[in-house]
Amino acid sequence: MKNKNSPLIILLIILLTCAILTTSGCSSTENEAEDAVSGMEATSGSDSASQTAGGSENNTLVLGEMWDIESINPIDGDAGTLICEKAAVTETLVGANENFSLKPGLATSWKQLDEDTWEFKLRNNVTFHDGSEMTAKEVKFTLEKVISENPKVASMLNIDSIEAVDNYTIKIKTKEINPILPGILHYPDTAIISPSSYDEKGEFVKPVGTGPYKFESFDDQTRTLTVVKNENWWGGKVGLDKMIIKGIPDPNTRAMAIENGELDFTVDVPYSETDRINAIDGINVEKYKTPRVYKIDLNLKHEPLEDVRVRQAMSYAINRSDIAENVLYNVGEAAGGPFLPTMVWANKSLKPYSQNLKKADELLTAAGWVDTDGDGIRDKDGKPLKLNLMTYAARPGLPPMAEAITAQLKEAGIDAETEVLEMGSIDDRREKGNWDLYLAAYNIAMVPDPEYILTNWYMTNGTDNGPGYSNPKVDALIKEARKITDLNERYKKFNEVESIVYDEQPMIIVAYYGCAIVKKDYVKGYVFDPTAHDYRINADMHLENKS
Amino acid sequence: MKYFIKRVGFMALTLFAVCALTFFLMNVIPGGTAELVLKHTFVGLEESVTDEQLNQISDRYDLDDPLYLQFFKWVKEAVLKGDIGTSYVFKKPVLYLLALRLPATIQLAVVSMLIAILAGVSLGIYSALRENKISDHILRIVTLFGVSMPGFWVALLLILIFSLKLKLVPVTGYGSLENLLLPATALSLHSVAAVMRVTRTSMLETLGQEYIRFAKAKGLPIWKIVSRHALKNAMLPVITVIGFQMGSLLGGTVVIEKIFAWPGIGSLLVDSISARDLPVVQGCVLAIVTMFLFVHFFVDILYTHLDPRIRYG
Numbered sequence: 001m002k003n004k005n006s007p008l009i010i011l012l013i014i015l016l017t018c019a020i021l022t023t024s025g026c027s028s029t030e031n032e033a034e035d036a037v038s039g040m041e042a043t044s045g046s047d048s049a050s051q052t053a054g055g056s057e058n059n060t061l062v063l064g065e066m067w068d069i070e071s072i073n074p075i076d077g078d079a080g081t082l083i084c085e086k087a088a089v090t091e092t093l094v095g096a097n098e099n100f101s102l103k104p105g106l107a108t109s110w111k112q113l114d115e116d117t118w119e120f121k122l123r124n125n126v127t128f129h130d131g132s133e134m135t136a137k138e139v140k141f142t143l144e145k146v147i148s149e150n151p152k153v154a155s156m157l158n159i160d161s162i163e164a165v166d167n168y169t170i171k172i173k174t175k176e177i178n179p180i181l182p183g184i185l186h187y188p189d190t191a192i193i194s195p196s197s198y199d200e201k202g203e204f205v206k207p208v209g210t211g212p213y214k215f216e217s218f219d220d221q222t223r224t225l226t227v228v229k230n231e232n233w234w235g236g237k238v239g240l241d242k243m244i245i246k247g248i249p250d251p252n253t254r255a256m257a258i259e260n261g262e263l264d265f266t267v268d269v270p271y272s273e274t275d276r277i278n279a280i281d282g283i284n285v286e287k288y289k290t291p292r293v294y295k296i297d298l299n300l301k302h303e304p305l306e307d308v309r310v311r312q313a314m315s316y317a318i319n320r321s322d323i324a325e326n327v328l329y330n331v332g333e334a335a336g337g338p339f340l341p342t343m344v345w346a347n348k349s350l351k352p353y354s355q356n357l358k359k360a361d362e363l364l365t366a367a368g369w370v371d372t373d374g375d376g377i378r379d380k381d382g383k384p385l386k387l388n389l390m391t392y393a394a395r396p397g398l399p400p401m402a403e404a405i406t407a408q409l410k411e412a413g414i415d416a417e418t419e420v421l422e423m424g425s426i427d428d429r430r431e432k433g434n435w436d437l438y439l440a441a442y443n444i445a446m447v448p449d450p451e452y453i454l455t456n457w458y459m460t461n462g463t464d465n466g467p468g469y470s471n472p473k474v475d476a477l478i479k480e481a482r483k484i485t486d487l488n489e490r491y492k493k494f495n496e497v498e499s500i501v502y503d504e505q506p507m508i509i510v511a512y513y514g515c516a517i518v519k520k521d522y523v524k525g526y527v528f529d530p531t532a533h534d535y536r537i538n539a540d541m542h543l544e545n546k547s
Numbered sequence: 548m549k550y551f552i553k554r555v556g557f558m559a560l561t562l563f564a565v566c567a568l569t570f571f572l573m574n575v576i577p578g579g580t581a582e583l584v585l586k587h588t589f590v591g592l593e594e595s596v597t598d599e600q601l602n603q604i605s606d607r608y609d610l611d612d613p614l615y616l617q618f619f620k621w622v623k624e625a626v627l628k629g630d631i632g633t634s635y636v637f638k639k640p641v642l643y644l645l646a647l648r649l650p651a652t653i654q655l656a657v658v659s660m661l662i663a664i665l666a667g668v669s670l671g672i673y674s675a676l677r678e679n680k681i682s683d684h685i686l687r688i689v690t691l692f693g694v695s696m697p698g699f700w701v702a703l704l705l706i707l708i709f710s711l712k713l714k715l716v717p718v719t720g721y722g723s724l725e726n727l728l729l730p731a732t733a734l735s736l737h738s739v740a741a742v743m744r745v746t747r748t749s750m751l752e753t754l755g756q757e758y759i760r761f762a763k764a765k766g767l768p769i770w771k772i773v774s775r776h777a778l779k780n781a782m783l784p785v786i787t788v789i790g791f792q793m794g795s796l797l798g799g800t801v802v803i804e805k806i807f808a809w810p811g812i813g814s815l816l817v818d819s820i821s822a823r824d825l826p827v828v829q830g831c832v833l834a835i836v837t838m839f840l841f842v843h844f845f846v847d848i849l850y851t852h853l854d855p856r857i858r859y860g
Contacts, residue, residue: 068814076588151599155599155600221647223810257719262720423592442593
């Protein structure tokens with residue numbers, strides 16, 4: 001019977017073998033690749049890879065991180081935030097209080113010796129996770145490494161030379177006057193690491209820092225990072241024995257995973273789900289503001305938008321509190337100026353523009369935009385007031401917000417249309433000047449000082465001055481303020497800048513960004529740090545009676 | 548044997564063409580490569596980059612060279628040294644990344660394929676034997692759903708039912724069978740429906756043939772008729788569909804991998820496209836196309852087994 005061994009059976013057998021082969025992880029590609037790639041550091045904890053629901057030990061926190069974990073090197077970009085703020089493995093020289101004023105970190109004090117020289121005194125008796133002491137030598141090593149590997153931070157620091165005066169004193173010379181140097185040293189990418197983070201060949205191995213948790217393993221395949229308690233932390237007691245950090249980029253999946261008991265702590269579930277999840281027994285959701293704003297850049301080179309009255313009218317047409325409540329579900333808040341009112345330097349007199357269609361109508365009519373043909377859209381010289389609003393989908397609040405804004409602009413007789421594009425297309429259009437409005441979310445406290453943002457956004461030729469705004473008075477004020485080291489005087493000048501752009505609206509600030517912290521009830525001692533990029537894990541966090 | 552060599556030659560040619568196409572397409576889509584690489588690695592997505600940084604990156608990866616030069620340099624390295632580049636974002640060799648991510652995707656695709664074949668073929672046969680009876684209608688309506696439901700929606704429903712309500716399997720995780728069940732089922736649903744519909748049609752056609760009627764007249768039990776006589780002849784179109792389904796499975800992994808945080812190649816490919824991580828995009832496309840070509844090669848070989856009248860030469 002030849003047809004008994006039907007090829008179908010053979011096919012199935014082959015497929016099955018493939019399946020078994022791949023599951024057992026001994027596929028030939030892997031071995032070949034391993035031969036091809038010598039000296040690759042692969043720390044793999046395959047036992048942590050197959051986490052089952054509720055299968056972790058009693059004092060272990062399983063954390064669902066919002067971004068994919070692509071790297072664990074704290075000085076090369078994205079991973080700085082993860083390793084310093086979320087995994088608490090490394091620490092910075094300078095810390096920040098809730099109002100963004102600076103406080104000691106690994107440095108206990110700092111002072112300016114002259115225009116471009118700073119002296120930092122380091123904390124004594126701080127040890128790295130490899131047991132060695134942190135001295136000026138390692139600080140110098142870290143900062144020099146950051147400058148050579150991270151162009152962005154290098155240009156912010158603008159450092160000329162670093163000198164280790166003695167074990168606990170470091171002298172930094174900047175290329176030109178840089179009053180915000182201490183603020184930049186709060187940035188996570190500048191966190192201090194031990195030279196033992198690298199091997200003899202200068203290849204990065206693992207982050208060795210001074211923080212409350214030390215690196216244990218990183219599973220390269222499932223991109224799961226495990227850190228354990230640092231018994232000798234200089235700051236005292238550490239709450240958790242272990243933290244397992246998994247990158248789960250889909251907000252819906254994060255929500256379901258914490259509901260199912262696979263996570264103890266996560267952030268940013270879909271905003272529309274926050275109240276439902278908060279109502280679940282054993283899980284609570286807390287909403288906070290983070291230093292980021294949703295703002296619209298207006299292309300001032302386009303005819304209707306160069307008129308300040310049109311810009312103000314648009315700002316009056318937008319109902320910010322409605323957006324905060326119904327689009328962001330209160331994960332965020334209506335915004336006035338570019339800075340959070342809780343920031344020590346913010347101009348606190350700037351209240352959010354509230355929706356006022358009557359005022360918008362007056363302003364637009366004064367600017368010559370009237371609806372002459374009765375189609376509901378204003379026109380001028382026979383041309384309708386038609387604008388496109390582009391945004392991207394990487395942050396979940398943006399597309400629905402764009403829809404709400406275009407609908408509200410329509411109420412004021414402005415025909416706006418939303419386009420959700422990929423970042424590449426947005427860059428391309430901005431380059432070609434082929435856009436009207438651009439809605440984006442921006443970080444406003446990369447550095448705890450107003451200079452960085454105000455210079456980049458509002459100064460003529462500022463790096464992030466998308467609108468092409470240029471105001472000599474603003475430029476002069478910023479230049480003056482930059483040279484002032486007395487903080488109060490400095491902030492006064494910057495407050496004036498904030499007032500001017502609040503009136504002129506080259507960018508429409510819509511809302512402050514929010515962050516939803518979702519955690520199980522047994523997670524205790526968590527304190528939200530408003531200066532963190534997304535969230536910061538604090539050493540006091542611990543678990544009570546996790547079953 | 549001669550056919551085999553010819554076939555491999557064609558495969559190599561296809562791969563080359565696909566790589567060339569990918570490379571040039573990646574360079575004509577809007578947005579500058581250097582700028583997006585920078586944005587992904589050094590700055591927040593939204594912030595601008597300086598010209599100095601752009602030049603640094605362009606120099607490091609020779610992005611200012613004419614495109615054809617860049618491409619041929621890549622081909623030369625790949626063919627002579629087997630080196631298909633280093634990721635701009637991960638700063639690791641692409642081969643290493645593929646070795647990390649490929650097993651997970653192959654697992655997912657193969658298991659989904661198995662589900663699709665087993666469930667699709669058996670349901671198709673059952674449906675054909677029950678032609679126009681109530682169970683046939685129910686099955687056909689169900690498959691209509693299967694074909695029209697988007698994968699991510701099915702995936703979320705499955706999580707809702709099997710993880711949150713029944714507590715049978717975890718939502719996320721990788722490395723054990725229970726982690727594999729939901730993503731594979733979600734991914735296979737569409738294929739199950741497609742395979743089933745073709746099996747049903749083809750089976751009905753075969754069952755109408757003279758020789759089957761003869762077998763029935765001989766008094767053979769129905770399962771014997773199906774397994775001995777009808778199945779082999781009815782399988783030809785099904786095999787074709789299975790081959791094509793492999794393509795849609797590999798495409799479908801992208802969405803499913805994102806939802807289940809599955810460490811496969813699909814999510815890597817999408818992220819690399821938006822970050823303009825060219826070497827990784829090339830590597831992923833190369834891997835996916837190779838898999839696809841092999842499946843089709845395999846399908847063609849199967850044809851000759853199923854129907855001796857088909858001869859390649």
